[in-house]
Amino acid sequence: MNHSPTPLRLHRETVRPEWIDYNGHMNVAYYLLAFDHATDAVLDHFGIGKAYAEGEGRSMFAVEAHLTYAHEVTEGDGLTFTSLVLGADAKRLHLFHEMRHEEDGFLAATAEFVLLHVDLAERRSVPLAPETAERLTRTVAEHATLPVPPQAGRSVGLRTPKGA
Amino acid sequence: MNHSPTPLRLHRETVRPEWIDYNGHMNVAYYLLAFDHATDAVLDHFGIGKAYAEGEGRSMFAVEAHLTYAHEVTEGDGLTFTSLVLGADAKRLHLFHEMRHEEDGFLAATAEFVLLHVDLAERRSVPLAPETAERLTRTVAEHATLPVPPQAGRSVGLRTPKGA
Numbered sequence: 001m002n003h004s005p006t007p008l009r010l011h012r013e014t015v016r017p018e019w020i021d022y023n024g025h026m027n028v029a030y031y032l033l034a035f036d037h038a039t040d041a042v043l044d045h046f047g048i049g050k051a052y053a054e055g056e057g058r059s060m061f062a063v064e065a066h067l068t069y070a071h072e073v074t075e076g077d078g079l080t081f082t083s084l085v086l087g088a089d090a091k092r093l094h095l096f097h098e099m100r101h102e103e104d105g106f107l108a109a110t111a112e113f114v115l116l117h118v119d120l121a122e123r124r125s126v127p128l129a130p131e132t133a134e135r136l137t138r139t140v141a142e143h144a145t146l147p148v149p150p151q152a153g154r155s156v157g158l159r160t161p162k163g164a
Numbered sequence: 165m166n167h168s169p170t171p172l173r174l175h176r177e178t179v180r181p182e183w184i185d186y187n188g189h190m191n192v193a194y195y196l197l198a199f200d201h202a203t204d205a206v207l208d209h210f211g212i213g214k215a216y217a218e219g220e221g222r223s224m225f226a227v228e229a230h231l232t233y234a235h236e237v238t239e240g241d242g243l244t245f246t247s248l249v250l251g252a253d254a255k256r257l258h259l260f261h262e263m264r265h266e267e268d269g270f271l272a273a274t275a276e277f278v279l280l281h282v283d284l285a286e287r288r289s290v291p292l293a294p295e296t297a298e299r300l301t302r303t304v305a306e307h308a309t310l311p312v313p314p315q316a317g318r319s320v321g322l323r324t325p326k327g328a
Contacts, residue, residue: 022214023284028226028277029197036193050186062192065231066320072225072287087322094322112320113192120187123236155319156230156276158251158258 005142007082010041012102015077025072031099032067035111038081038097043115046139048132053120060093060115068151070107078102084143086152088136090127091117096152110151169306171246174205176266179241189236195263196231199275202245202261207279210303212296217284224257224279232315234271242266248307250316252300254291255281260316274315 019030043049043060053059073079080102087094093115099108119126127133183194207213207224217223237243244266251258257279263272283290291297 022217023223023225027197027200028229029193029200032196032229033191033193036191053186059187061187061233061236063233064320065192065196065229065233067229069225069227069229089322092322094320114320114322153319153321155317156228156258156278157317158253158256158278 005145007084007098007143007146008042008045009080009082010045011038011081011083013037013079013081015073015075015079017075020075025074026077028067028069031069031109032065032111034079034099035067035081035097035109035113036062038083038099038111039095039113039115041081042083042085042095046132046136048117048128057120058126059118059120061118062113063116064114066112066151066154066156068110068154070109071101073101073108079108084146084149085136085139086112086143088133088140090133091125093117093136096149098149110149112152169309171248171262171307171310172206172209173244173246174209175202175245175247177201177243177245179237179239179243181239184239189238190241192231192233195233195273196229196275198243198263199231199245199261199273199277200226202247202263202275203259203277203279205245206247206249206259210296210299212281212292221284222290223282223284225282226277227280228278230276230315230318230320232274232318234273235265237265237272243272248310248313249300249303250276250307252297252304254297255289257281257300260313262313274313276316 013034021027082098084096095113097111117128177198185191246262248260259277261275281292
């Protein structure tokens with residue numbers, strides 16, 4: 001049987017009351033918190049999440065993040081996440097997530113992260129275990145056959161929007 | 165007397181206990197929350213912050229964000245912020261913030277935001293008041309004489325770091 005690659009679907013979340021700001025919608029920072037939970041789910045999937053940090057004394061630290069905010073969400077909304085592994089090397093991981101409204105299906109936001117593998121005692125970067133790096137590299141190759149999200153690799157600025 | 169432009173210095177913050185994650189440092193999302201508070205201080209400075217939202221029914225919504233994480237910070241650390249207005253047009257604002265450790269002075273993180281002026285009743289973009297847009301444009305011109313931060317305008321990815 002053929003195996004068709006798909007994005008990882010490992011996380012869902014409900015918008016909490018304390019995530020709402022004076023504009024009456026989920027605050028920018030809590031989009032990132034929800035995306036961080038989705039990142040944790042991906043890290044758990046590859047055996048490098050919270051349990052790994054607590055058991056092995058090594059963890060993944062974010063060094064860079066890029067978010068695009070496409071649509072408001074509000075208290076009680078269900079959110080679902082899909083995740084792509086866009087890149088990996090001996091120490092680093094490049095993830096991309098989409099957040100969608102669970103009921104209505106619209107894209108709410110995207111997030112792109114680069115994470116670095118760190119020794120928690122020394123607080124400095126160290127290589128991933130070779131088997132983890134290999135498994136990540138295989139996933140990068142699988143996900144490379146999927147369409148590249150238009151929000152990936154973009155930089156922030158006041159360029160003129162497409163079609164404007 | 166000559167007037168030498170400087171970045172805006174409008175905000176400080178203390179790292180709260182609930183912002184610490186399983187890695188023993190401020191979680192990625194709360195960097196963004198602290199930067200959002202710094203953004204609110206800039207918006208207040210230009211008369212388009214929370215009081216404006218509540219009084220005028222218009223507000224600034226983030227549409228894009230880019231963060232670089234340079235250094236860990238932990239519970240109780242004081243953080244200071246400097247802010248540049250990198251761009252502005254009839255409806256949009258492009259901000260850049262640096263977060264530094266108050267006592268030790270090191271750079272902890274940077275954040276770049278694009279914000280859109282929105283009517284809160286209709287939930288759609290509308291032009292800023294001309295006098296606000298003019299004041300922002302004057303600040304953009306002033307800040308354009310300052311060095312461009314190396315983190316501004318960057319995109320996320322696994323490019324090889326400089327010097328590696």
